Amino acid sequence: MNELLNVLTEALGKNLPLWIVLSSFSVGLVIFFVQESSHRLRTTLNLLAAVVKLALVGVLLWGVYHGQVYEVRWVIAPNLELLLHADALSMLFVTLSALLWLVTTVYAIGYLEHSPHRSRFFGFFSLCVSATVGLALAGNLVTFVMFYEFLTLATYPLVAHKGSDEARKAARLYLAYTFTGGLLLLVAVVWLKSIAGPLTFVQGGILDTLPAETHSALRWIFLLMIVGLGVKAALVPLHGWLPKAMVAPAPVSALLHAVAVVKAGAFGIVRVVYDVYGVEFADVLGVLVPLGIVAAFTIVYGSTLALFQDELKKRLAYSTVSQVSYIVLGTAILGPLATVGGIVHLVHQGLMKITLFFAAGNYAETLGIHRVSQMNGVGKRMPLTTLAFTLGALGMIGIPPMAGFISKWYLGLGALEAGVLLWVMPVLIASSLLNAAYFLPILYRAWFLPADSWPDEHIQAQRWETHGMLLWPPVITASLALLAGLFASLPFSPLEWAQLITAREYK
C-alpha cells in the first residue's frame, strides 16, 4: 500500500494540488457538452470525477502527512503569482469538500432525475467544487481572491437554476451581495499588497513586522476584508442573500451551506486572521474583539430568526447564518482552544448542515413537504431520513455525541482561556437554547404527531422510504457527523487535525 502511494505521489509530483482542482474543473467543462438525454454518461462522469478527486485528495493527505511539500506556482503578471499549496488547514477543507462533493453528487443525481438542464447543472456543480477546492488550496491571498470570485460565478447559475422568478431574483440578490463583497475584498487585498508585498499564507501571520504607522491602514483593510468575506460567511448584516438563496435545489443548498459558499467565507476569515494577520498581531491591532462581537450577534440573531420560519429550508438557512459564525467566533477569540473550536466547526457544521439539507430535500422530493407545519408524523413514513435529520439537529444544538458538541466545548474552553467567557458563554447558551427551540419542535412533529396526508407524494415507499440515491447521502453524512463527535479524539479526526493546525498557528 505504501509503495503504491509512493509511486502515485511520485507520478503526480508536486502538481498534485493542480490536478485536484482540475479534476473537477475539466469534467465540469466536459459535462456542459453532454447531451441532456445521456443520463448514464453524465452520471458516470460525475461520479468518476468525484471519486478521482477524493482519491487524489487521499494521496495528497498521505503526502502532506509524510512531510512532502506540494506547491504549484504560476506567475500571471509581474509581482503577481498564483500559488497552490497544501498545508494542514487547506487539507482540512479540501478533504471536507472532496468528501461531501462525492456524497452530494450522488444525492444530486437522485434529486434531479428527470428535471431539465441537467448538463448545465452538473457542469456548474463541478465548477463550483473546483472553485472551492481551489480556494482551499490557495497559497496566497491573490489566488484566494481569484478562486473566491470564481466561486461566485460558478454558484450563480446553480442558485438561478430553477429559472422561476423567485429563483432568478434570489440569484440576483446573491450576486449583488457576493460581488460587492468580492470587490471589497479585492480592494482590500490590493491595498494590503501595496503595503506588505506578496501575501503568501504563513502560519502565524506575515504582518507583525510592519511599522506602526501602517497599523491604522491595516485596521481599515481588515474591516474591508471582513466585510468582503463576511458576505459569503453571512455575518449579520451581510446575510440577506442566504435565506433567499434557499430557493435553489436541495443539493445546491446543501453544497452552498455546508461546503462551498458560506464555508468559503468562513474559511477566508480563518485564513486572513491566522495566516495573514496572525491572530496575535490581530489582537494587538484590536480587531478581534469587534469581529467576535459581530459573530456573537450573528449567532444569536440567526437563531432567533430561525425560530419564526415555517419554511423548513428557510429555517435551516437562518440556522446556517448562526452556525457559521461559530467558526468566526472561534477565530476571533485569542487562544489555541478557541482556534481549535472554530476550525473544527468548519468541518462539523458542514457535516451536520449538509445532512439537514439533504433530509429537507428528501421530504420535499418524496412527499412534497416544504414547511415545518407539514411534517407531522413524517418520522414514521421516512424513518432513516428523519433519523439523519434528528442527528443533525441534535448536533446543531450541541448535544453529545454529535460533532457540534465538540465544537462548542472547545469554543467554551477557548473563551475561558481568553478570559472572555463572560460574554461568550451567554452567547453559546442562548444559541443552544434557541437551536433547541427551533429544532426540537420539528423533531416532535416528525416523531410524535400522527401523520396527516402528504402534500404531494412523488416517490412511493418501496423497499426503502425513498429513492436510494436520496436516502443514503443523508444517512452517510449523519453517520459521519456522529463519528466525528463520538470519536473526536481519534487520530486523523477533524478535532485532532484542528489541534495540529492550531499548534502551528501559535508560534
Add this chain to the structure above:
Amino acid sequence: MVGLSAINPQFLYVCAGIFLFAIGLWGTWLHAHYVRKIISLNVMGAGVFLTLIAVAYRGEHLPPDPVPHALVLTGIVVAVSATALALVIIRRLEDATDE
C-alpha cells in the same frame, strides 16, 4: 503701407487658414443637416490645406517645401473620397424606406 507690407504674407495665409478651420468646425458642430455638415467639413479641410501651403513657404528665394504640398495633395484625395462616401450614404438614406 509700410505697416501692411511688414505683415508676413505667410502669417496672413496661416491666419486665414485657421479662420476657415474655425468656421468649418463651428459649422460642423452646429448644423443638423448632414449635407451642411459635409460642406462645413470641407471648409475645415480647406482651412487646414491653406495653412499647410502657407507653412510650405520658405521665403522668396527658396523653393517651397515639397512635403506640405504632398500632404495637401494626399489630404485632398482623402477629403474627396470621404465626401463622396458621405454623399452616397446620404443618398441611400434618402432612398431607404424601412421604419
Add this chain to the structure above:
Amino acid sequence: MNEAASVVWVISLPLLGALLATVWRQYAATIGWVSSALTAGCAVWLLWVVQRAGVQELALGGWEIGLGISLYADGLAAVMVLMSSLVVLGCSVYARHYFRAQRQHELFWPLWLLLATALNALFLAGDLFNVYVTLELLGISASALTALGAKRAALRAALRYLVVGLLGSMLYLMAITLLYAAYGTLNAVQIAEALQVDPLGWAALLLMLAGLALKMALFPLHFWLPPAHSNAPAPVSAALSALVVKAAFYLVVRLWFEVFAPLTTPLLANALGALGAMAVLWGSWSALRAERLKLLAAYSSVAQLGYLVMFFPLLAVLEGEARQWLFGAMVLFALSHAFAKSALFLAAGILLQYAGHDRIRELSGTTQALPLTTFVIALAGIALVGLPPSGAFLGKWYLLDAAFKTGQWWWVLVLVAGSLLATAYVFRLLGHAFGHLPAVKRPVVAATQEIPALALALLATFGLGLGAMSLWSWLAHTGTGAGL
C-alpha cells in the same frame, strides 16, 4: 526572409486580399479568411522578430526618414498588430457563415480587409502624417462597413460615424500642420526629440487630443458610438468596438508618452482621468439601462475606454518598475477588452440571427436554446466586469495597486462603482438565460460562428488572465519615449 519584411507583410497581405476580393468576388470569403489567417501568422512572426531583434524601423521605397513613408514596429505596436489580426481573423471566420446568402456579402470583404490594412498600418505608422492617412482610411472603411447594415438607422449611424471621424481627423491634421510648422518634420521620434514647451506645442497637443478623444469616444464625445456600433453587422460591430476605438487610443498613448511627454503634466493627466472616470460611470449606467443587447455592448465600450484613460493620471506619477507594470496592465486591459468585446458582439450576432431581435427582456428562450453562445457571453461578461481570470482583472488589479501606491484613492471608488455597474449589466443579461420562457427549438448554429466567438472569449479570460506574463517582456522592447 528579411526580418523587417514581417512589418510590410502584415500591412500588405490584407491589402492584397482586399484587392483580390474586389476582383474575384465569388471567392471573396475565402480570400478574406485566408488572408486574415496569413496576416495573423505574420503578426506572430512580427512579434517574434521584435522580441528577438528589437525595434524594427523601415523606410518604404527607400525614401529617407522624414520624406517617405516610415514604418516603425516596437513591442507595443507588434502587440497591437497581433491583437487586431487575431480579432480580424476571428471575425473573418465568423463572417463567412454570417453573410452567407446576404447581398452585402461581396461588399463586405474588400472593405473588411481594407479595415484590417488600415489598422495594422496605423499601429505601425512611424510618422504623424502617415497616421493621418491611416486614420482616414480606417474611418472611411469603418463607416462604409457600418452602412452595410442597410437599414435607415444603420445608414444614419454610418453617416454620423463618418462625419465624426472626419472631424476628428481634421483636428488631428491641424495639429500636424502646427507641429510641422514648428519643427519641420513629421517623424514621431524627431518631433519628440525637438519638442518645446510652448503655446504651439500645447495647441498641437490639445487639438490632437480632442480629435482622438472624439474618435475613441471619450466621454463626453461618445455620443456617436452607441448607434454606430449597435447597428452594424455583427463582425463589423465587433471590429469597431474592439479595434477601431482602440486604434485612436493607441495613438493617444503614443503621442502622450512619446511625442508630447514634456507637456503631459499630472494636472492634464488628471483631467483626462476624470473624463475617463465619468465615462466609466456614465457608460456603465447607460449599459445597465440599455434595452438591447448590442446597445448594451456599445455602451460598455464607452465605459471600458474610460478605464483605459484612467491609467494616465497614475502613470503620470509612478516611476520605475511599478510604472512599467502599470503600463503593461493598461495594454493588457486594452487587449482583454478587444477580445472580450469582439466575442460579445459575435455572440450577440448569433442571438440576433436566431431570435430576430436583441431585446434583452425577451432573450430568455433563445439563450437557453443556444448554451454555447450564452457561455461566450458569460465569458465575455467576466472580462468586461474584470473578474478573474481575465486580462481586465489584472488590469484593474494594477490600477487599484497604483491608486493605493500613489495615494489617489478616488480612482478606487470609481473602479468599485464601475465594476458593480458592470456586474449588474452583465448579469441582467445572463439572468435571462435561466428564465422560464418557452425554449425555442434548439437551432443548429454553425460551428464557424460559435467557435471563433468562443476562442476570442477564452483568449480574453483564461488566455490573458493566466498567460499574459510574457506581455510585459514584449513591451520591454517598446519605443524611444519617456521611460517606456
Add this chain to the structure above:
Amino acid sequence: MLQPVLLELPFLLLLAPLLPLCFALVGNDRIGQWLLPVAALPALVAAFVLPVGTSVALPWVLLGAQWGLDATGQVFLLVTALLWLLAGLYSVSGTPAGASWWRFRVFFLLTLSGNVLLVIAQDMGSFFLGFALMGLAAYGLIAQQASVTTRRAGRIYLIWTVLGEVLLFAGAVFTAGAIGSVYFSEVVGKELPLAAVILVTLGLGIKVALPGLHVWLPIAHGAAPPAVSALLSGVMVKAGILGLLRFLPAGAASTVWVAEWLVWLGLVGAFYGVVFGLRQTAPKVILAYSTMSQLGVLTLLTGLGLQAPADAALAMALLLYVAHHAWVKGALFLGVGLFKQTLSWWLLGVLVVLALVLIGVPLTSGALAKGSVKAALPAAWQHLALGLWLSSLATTLLMGRFVWSLWRYRRQHGGAASHHTSTSPGLTQWLGWAILVEWVLWWPFLFALPVFKWWDVSPILLGLGMVALALLPRIPAGDVPVLVAHTGYRGWHWVRQWRHKHRRFLSN
C-alpha cells in the same frame, strides 16, 4: 474459559451502556419487548461482579473518555440497573395505552443507555453524553400519549431539561477549563471558580428539583406512564445527585460555599414538596411531590457531604438513602399503575406498606436510611436533626394524603372498575412489581438496622395520628358511642344485603 476474560476485561462495563443502545437500534417488534429487561442485565451484573476500581480508558471517544466503577458508582449502578430491569420487566406487558410500542421501546432503551452511561462515566464528556441522552430520550417516554396534557407535560419537561443541560454544559466547560482536564479524578482536591460551581449546581439542580427549579417534576410525573414515573423518580433524578458528587471538588472553598446553600435549599425543598404535595389529589402527583421532598433530603445530604470529603459515614448515609428512595419510590409508582388497573384492595394494602417503608417505620429501609443519616450528621450540623424530624413528620402526612388519594381514586372509579381500564395487568407487570416489593422489604436486613428509638418513631406516630384524624369520616355528635352504634348498624345492613344478594343468586 471465556468467563475470566469477560470479567477481566471491562467488557461488562462497555456492554452495560452499549447493549441497550444496540437494542434500541436493532430490535424488531416480535421479541422487542423482552429486550427491555434484558438490556439492563449487563449493568446489573457489572454492579455485582466488577470490583470497585475497574475502569476502562477510551481515549479516542469524545474528549477522551474513561468509564469505570468507584464505590459511589457501584451503588448507583446497582440501584439504577435493578430498577431499570424490573421496570423493564413491568413494561414488557404493561404498554401504556394509546402509545406507539415501537417508539416506547426505542426511547426506553436510549434512556436506559444514557442513565447507565452517566453512572459509569468518569469523565465529563461521557457524563454529559449520558446525561443528555437520558434527559432527551426520557421525553419520548413522558410524551407517549398524544393528549394535550402529556404534550404539555412533555414540553415543559423538555424545556427544563434542555435548560439544565445547557447550564451543565457551561459549568462543565468552566470546570474543565479551570482544572485543565475532563476527568473527574482530576477534580478531586482542586479549587474551582465560584461561577463554575454555581453553573454546575444550577444545571444539575433542575434534575434534583431544587425549589424554584422543580416545576417540571410534578407535571412530568403526573403525565408519564407508571413505569416511566418510577424510573424518573427512582433513578433519573438521582443523576443530579451523582453529578454534584462528580463535578464538585468536595472541600474546596467554592464548593463549600455552594454546599451550604445546598443544605438549606434541600431543607426548604423537603418541606416545599410536602406543602404543595398536600394540596394535590392525583396519587402520582403526590408521589412526585414526595420525590421532590425526598430529593430535598438528598440534596441536603449531598451538601453536607461536599463540605466534608472524608466523612465515610455521611457518604454511606447518602448512598443508603439513594437506594432506599429509588427502590421504594419505584415500587410505589409501579404499584399505583397496577392499582389503577385493578383497583383491588389488597394492592392498596401493599401500597400502604410501601408508604410506611418510605416514611421509615422500623425494620424497613426507610428506618435504615434515616437512622444512618441521623448517625452521620456532622457535629456542626446537629441542629438539622430537628429538621429531619420535622421532615419525617411531613413525609408521613404526605403519605397519608397519598393513601387517601388512592382511596378517593377507587371511590371515583370504583363502580366502573372494569370499564375504566381496557386491559388487566399482564404477568410481567405483576412479576416485576412483586420482585421489587420483595426486594424493598428485604434488602435492609442485609445491613445492621438501627436500634429502635422512640424519638425516631415519634414523628411517624404523630403523623399517623394526624392522618388518622384527617382521614376519619365525619364524626357525629356524641362521638364514640354513636360511632360504634353507627358502625354496628352499617355492618348489620351490609350483612343483610349480602344475604339478600346471595339468596337471589340461589333462587336463580
